Amino acid sequence: MGDTLLRAPTDRRYRLKKIWDRWVPFILSLGLFFAILTVVALLFTVVTTGFHRISWNLILNYPSANPYEAGMRSAILGSIFTVGLSALICIPLSIATAIYLIEYAKGRRFSEVLSYNIANLAGVPSIVFGVVGLGFLVYGLGLGRSVISGAFTLSVLILPLVTITCVEALRTVPDDLRFGAYALGATTLQVVSKIVLPRSLPMMLTGGILGISRALGEAAPILVISGLIFIREDPVSLFSKFTVMPLQLYNWISRPQAAFIELSSAGIIVLLLILLALNSAAIASRQWLMKRVI
Amino acid sequence: MEIDYKKVVSKDVTDLGLFKDSDVVIKTEDLYVSYRDKLAIDRINLEFYKGYITAIIGPSGCGKSTLLRSLNRMNDLIQGAKVGGKVYFNGVDIYSKEIDPVFIRSRIGMVFQRPNPFPFSVFENVAFGLRVNGFKLTKEELRARVKDSLEKAALWDEVKDRLDAHAYSLSGGQQQRLCIARAIAIEPEVILLDEPTVSLDPLSTAKIEELLRSIKNDYTIILVTHNMLQAARVSDITAVMMPDENMVGRIIEYGATSEIFTKPKDKRTEDYISGRIG
Amino acid sequence: MRLIDIAISSLTDKLKEMYPLSEKAVSLAIEAFRNSVDLNAEVYHLAEQLRGIHHEVSRLMTEIIARFQPVASDLRYIRACGEISYGFYRYGRYAYDITTAISLFGDVKSCDWEKIDKASEQVRTMMKMSMEAFEKRDISLAREVIKMDDGIDRLYREYLREIITGNGDKRCDLARLLVMRYLERIGDHATAIAESVLFIVTGP
Numbered sequence: 001m002g003d004t005l006l007r008a009p010t011d012r013r014y015r016l017k018k019i020w021d022r023w024v025p026f027i028l029s030l031g032l033f034f035a036i037l038t039v040v041a042l043l044f045t046v047v048t049t050g051f052h053r054i055s056w057n058l059i060l061n062y063p064s065a066n067p068y069e070a071g072m073r074s075a076i077l078g079s080i081f082t083v084g085l086s087a088l089i090c091i092p093l094s095i096a097t098a099i100y101l102i103e104y105a106k107g108r109r110f111s112e113v114l115s116y117n118i119a120n121l122a123g124v125p126s127i128v129f130g131v132v133g134l135g136f137l138v139y140g141l142g143l144g145r146s147v148i149s150g151a152f153t154l155s156v157l158i159l160p161l162v163t164i165t166c167v168e169a170l171r172t173v174p175d176d177l178r179f180g181a182y183a184l185g186a187t188t189l190q191v192v193s194k195i196v197l198p199r200s201l202p203m204m205l206t207g208g209i210l211g212i213s214r215a216l217g218e219a220a221p222i223l224v225i226s227g228l229i230f231i232r233e234d235p236v237s238l239f240s241k242f243t244v245m246p247l248q249l250y251n252w253i254s255r256p257q258a259a260f261i262e263l264s265s266a267g268i269i270v271l272l273l274i275l276l277a278l279n280s281a282a283i284a285s286r287q288w289l290m291k292r293v294i
Numbered sequence: 295m296e297i298d299y300k301k302v303v304s305k306d307v308t309d310l311g312l313f314k315d316s317d318v319v320i321k322t323e324d325l326y327v328s329y330r331d332k333l334a335i336d337r338i339n340l341e342f343y344k345g346y347i348t349a350i351i352g353p354s355g356c357g358k359s360t361l362l363r364s365l366n367r368m369n370d371l372i373q374g375a376k377v378g379g380k381v382y383f384n385g386v387d388i389y390s391k392e393i394d395p396v397f398i399r400s401r402i403g404m405v406f407q408r409p410n411p412f413p414f415s416v417f418e419n420v421a422f423g424l425r426v427n428g429f430k431l432t433k434e435e436l437r438a439r440v441k442d443s444l445e446k447a448a449l450w451d452e453v454k455d456r457l458d459a460h461a462y463s464l465s466g467g468q469q470q471r472l473c474i475a476r477a478i479a480i481e482p483e484v485i486l487l488d489e490p491t492v493s494l495d496p497l498s499t500a501k502i503e504e505l506l507r508s509i510k511n512d513y514t515i516i517l518v519t520h521n522m523l524q525a526a527r528v529s530d531i532t533a534v535m536m537p538d539e540n541m542v543g544r545i546i547e548y549g550a551t552s553e554i555f556t557k558p559k560d561k562r563t564e565d566y567i568s569g570r571i572g
Numbered sequence: 573m574r575l576i577d578i579a580i581s582s583l584t585d586k587l588k589e590m591y592p593l594s595e596k597a598v599s600l601a602i603e604a605f606r607n608s609v610d611l612n613a614e615v616y617h618l619a620e621q622l623r624g625i626h627h628e629v630s631r632l633m634t635e636i637i638a639r640f641q642p643v644a645s646d647l648r649y650i651r652a653c654g655e656i657s658y659g660f661y662r663y664g665r666y667a668y669d670i671t672t673a674i675s676l677f678g679d680v681k682s683c684d685w686e687k688i689d690k691a692s693e694q695v696r697t698m699m700k701m702s703m704e705a706f707e708k709r710d711i712s713l714a715r716e717v718i719k720m721d722d723g724i725d726r727l728y729r730e731y732l733r734e735i736i737t738g739n740g741d742k743r744c745d746l747a748r749l750l751v752m753r754y755l756e757r758i759g760d761h762a763t764a765i766a767e768s769v770l771f772i773v774t775g776p
Contacts, residue, residue, distance in 0.1 A: 107373040176410035180473070182371060184423035184480060185400025194426070195412060503575055526639040527575050555638040556631075 050265025062232040067259035075248035085151035091208040098166030122160035130221030148238040158211035165207025169200035202289035209282035219246035317344040319514040325379035335543040347515040349525035352535030357543025358518040366402035367395040402484040403477035409469035411461035423480040447475035467498025576640040594663035601667035612671040622664035629657040652768035659761040683744035698762040717766035724759040
């Protein structure tokens with residue numbers, strides 16, 4: 001009696017079930033495998049063509065017609081200026097929006113409509129933002145093809161993404177904590193500033209940095225706003241002309257000389273390194289803050 | 295702390311008439327609460343007395359917690375909840391327009407099902423209520439107040455050496471006592487407890503029950519529990535809630551705990567407390 | 573302190589309140605009888621008081637069982653308290669019964685009370701010892717009480733034989749027999765109390 005319970009059944013259906021159970025994870029991981037394969041292939045091409053061209057020149061020199069002297073100093077500075085500025089505009093705005101949506105207007109029809117639209121906004125092609133920015137900021141407000149126009153356009157572009165992460169961050173704060181604070185006679189502002197924000201800030205910052213990474217890689221809207229690809233001066237004020245790294249790479253790639261193609265590969269490596277650094281920073285800062293707050 | 299056992303079990307708590315001399319701190323009049331137009335509790339008429347523990351018992355989903363939340367306007371925070379009827383706190387209707395719910399909540403504290411200490415140190419948890427309510431205290435006064443609250447919550451001896459430790463490093467039972475200390479710190483008149491021991495082990499539960507008895511003389515304590523034995527052990531007065539045929543919670547019996555648990559008047563109470571239904 | 577301890581201590585207090593009353597009732601009744609003084613009203617009052625407290629104790633026991641679900645030593649203690657309280661209540665009742673016969677017998681002062689005084693002394697010692705055994709949870713004291721009860725029983729039987737065979741004054745014989753009979757009953761209840769103490773300490 002006892003051992004019949006322990007012995008596995010041996011019929012066909014049971015064996016088939018076991019086989020499926022073993023192979024399904026492999027089938028499911030095929031998608032992941034293809035994704036990794038693509039990335040590896042891409043990296044391999046980029047690194048093999050561009051690695052020997054990485055040098056200080058690339059970072060410190062202005063663009064030039066001579067591929068062996070050309071660098072992307074103006075583009076790197078332009079990227080840092082515009083993206084940094086857009087983060088300064090976008091992150092506080094996103095946090096504020098999220099707090100309003102979750103802590104103040106929760107459950108109201110208006111807030112629901114707003115949430116839907118923010119989600120929709122995240123799906124709009126980035127070139128559209130560029131065109132709107134061109135019409136509204138560059139010509140409408142007369143800001144010109146300047147750093148500030150680019151920054152505003154980029155911040156609007158990543159606003160939905162960052163806002164959604166911020167909303168999610170607020171949702172991860174358990175209602176228990178809110179109720180606990182309310183039950184002690186705290187006002188909504190006190191609940192938000194003393195309980196909710198400290199707890200959700202790490203996740204919000206992660207969202208912010210992810211938004212920045214996205215903005216760093218954007219070429220299309222900046223192409224429309226800046227219009228310039230070849231700039232031999234640093235952006236010094238909010239109203240300077242500017243270009244960004246993806247545009248510089250685009251410029252190099254579209255040249256016929258093989259040396260420029262190699263240069264662009266090297267540039268891609270630099271861009272990827274910056275993105276990698278940012279993402280690591282995001283993870284590290286989250287870990288650090290989490291440890292402090294929780 | 296000396297416990298006045300005469301008040302726990304003796305003839306002076308068998309008859310509800312004897313409570314009538316004590317101060318009625320909270321009184322509800324035809325109170326009802328609905329969620330999105332569906333009535334949850336209806337026609338609640340209760341009085342809660344200073345110095346006594348009132349337990350509200352009843353099967354799950356009969357609206358006990360809803361009733362409790364409507365006593366300190368926590369239902370304002372629940373989407374779709376609508377409160378009608380009157381709730382008088384020291385004679386003032388807390389739902390009238392000129393009353394600030396934030397003030398009401400600072401006078402009527404609440405402790406929840408699951409311990410929910412804030413992600414701060416033990417000390418800061420207790421000090422939180424004092425800070426948000428703008429108590430003007432010196433460092434020494436603050437420290438004294440925190441100590442006093444922790445002592446009342448029977449937690450001081452266990453945490454006096456680690457006031458700066460994170461609240462999450464305490465055990466579940468300690469966390470819940472911390473939450474009680476936190477509520478006591480701002481000196482409310484009423485403490486509402488929503489099944490405070492449901493997630494705790496028997497020993498922690500006993501500690502909390504003892505602590506409630508030891509502080510009860512200074513407060514009006516209202517305890518919601520679906521553990522009727524807990525109500526029997528701890529409370530002086532018991533209100534039994536039961537959903538009617540439309541699943542609307544109503545009070546079916548209200549009286550001295552010693553009476554309810556030895557000779558209930560309502561057949562449904564008898565069936566419920568003896569485990570025949572619910 | 574456990575919540576049930578609070579309740580139990582109020583139960584104990586009630587018993588401590590009962591003992592002096594019952595002691596007083598028994599002493600008064602015996603003194604009154606042998607001196608032919610009518611103290612019926614006074615003893616009645618004591619007996620009624622004891623009955624009231626006994627009723628209170630029963631109610632309290634029910635409440636404690638309903639509210640605190642006592643187990644083990646708590647449960648034994650509570651059950652024993654009921655037993656003891658009943659004993660005190662019976663003390664009062666017998667005392668009262670003794671006094672009701674006083675007016676019936678008339679003057680019995682001149683009878684020979686020597687044996688009765690001895691027995692009454694012994695029974696009152698048993699009452700006192702059983703209470704002390706309860707208060708101190710002293711089982712050797714309780715066992716002593718149980719042993720003493722045999723002595724009372726023997727005294728009672730001896731006296732009974734003496735009356736049946738002898739030919740003394742009828743009034744005096746009956747009066748003494750009556751008191752002797754109640755003393756024997758009281759001794760039984762003192763023994764029951766002592767047994768309750770054993771029950772509390774050692775279990776059934």
